[in-house]
Amino acid sequence: MDAFFLISKLIGFVVSPANALILLLLLGVATLRWRFGRRLAALATVLLVVCGLSPLANVLLAPLEQRFPRWDAGRGLPDGIVVLGGAIDNAAFARTGDLALNEAAERMTDAVALARAYPAARLVFVGGSSGLVDSGATEADAARAFFARMGVAPERIEVEDRSRNTVENAAFTKALVQPKLGERWLLVTSAWHMPRAIGCFRAAGFATEAYPVDFRLPGQGTLWPFFFVSDGLRRLDLASREWIGLASYYATGRIDTLFPAP
Template identity: 75%
Template sequence: MFFYISKTLGFLATPTNGLLVLLLVGVVTLRWRFGRQLTGLAAVLLVICGLSPAANLLMAPLEQRFPRWDAGNGAPDGIVVLGGAIDATVFGARGELALNEAGERMTEAVALARTYPNARILFSGGEGKVLKQGHTEADAARAFFARMGLAPERIEVEDRSRNTTENAVFSKELAAPKPGERWLLVTSAWHMPRSIGCFRAAGFPVEAYPVDFRTPGQGLLWPFFFASDGLRRFDLASREWIGLAAYYASGRSSELFPAP
């Protein structure tokens, strides 16, 4: 039930969806002053969200929360790779592997697997869409790792999870980490705080290995040249902040804004 509620609220809480609804209501009621004000407000907010540095200002604190992993402490015993980087629908329909903007989750996992040949590799990703497509991201991940030359028997997949909470719970069940073992968690830097919170709540201690950075991390955060890029990032960052609050309020994360 939480899965369907979170998906519904996630759609409603996406800023651009709300602004488009506001704009539509304004256009329909243009004959009244109220409608003209709504239209103007929606247009101004769309410009601010799409072209100003606002999206990067929201994204940067998420990405800077956890530093890059320090390899100086020794090799990890295992590596958990969160889904979200492969389009399972395209894979199911075409049989082709299609990586999205978060592709570094997969490519960096391959690099880690080659650097640490004795580490277990666990991919976590089921079917996260409300309308089931019949193909999980884990199916595509198997094919991807095989194409990258990793031995199939080395790859463990968790294919039941539909959100970050289930990533943590089901990964722990499959990994069965022993006391003293060191496990890395590979996911996008902006998604790391919520992911760490979920893994801590599930009792699975992991070390953050953030990838897929979207902001420079320091210096001036420039405005966007294409409004579509700014709006997409604004939606992504806003939903992640909302997700942090919702997961903490529902007890699915150990902290409101997890830190190292």
């Protein structure tokens, strides 16, 4: 396990807004006998409510989701379709054999639709195991089973099962498919993850066209508040992780620009 992967996971846990605020609250509770502790606990409580109910998460998520427009099918047929992992619970698949999709399920369902719409295009699923502990199966293993269940011919499915983050997604996929000059490849991933994904594929020298899915912004608008604190904090964690990911990838030279654009 390389140092960057381990450090990124540990930092991701600490800087997650929900985790950070809970740690702050616990510190305040542990020091309640002092005025400092009481103020800290009160501050953490207020921030939890504000971050959970206010539209802050949507404000942070909007630029990410709106950075790349929806793909225009009128531009011509694609030669290949690259689908990034992140939508399947590979641990559950390893344990029970069941296929459990999460909130990013559109990565998989849209991939099936694209595979049917463009039967001549190559279909490549990208995703190993991103956890610190080996679950016994990669996401690629579960993806093979999912696509087969959806009626996609097994011989058509190509998988890259070693990558653990977006940088490796790009580098290992390019090595696998060896794209030729002039070919058109679609990159299917969540809209909020698309800027970082495109940045990594560009840095790897693999030209792809964005096919964003899994939009999270509410139809009522960016400034619509949340009804449940848990919903707001979960989305805030999501947006914060992407912004931190963009900043860290740019600072370490893994992407060429801080906020990749079309």
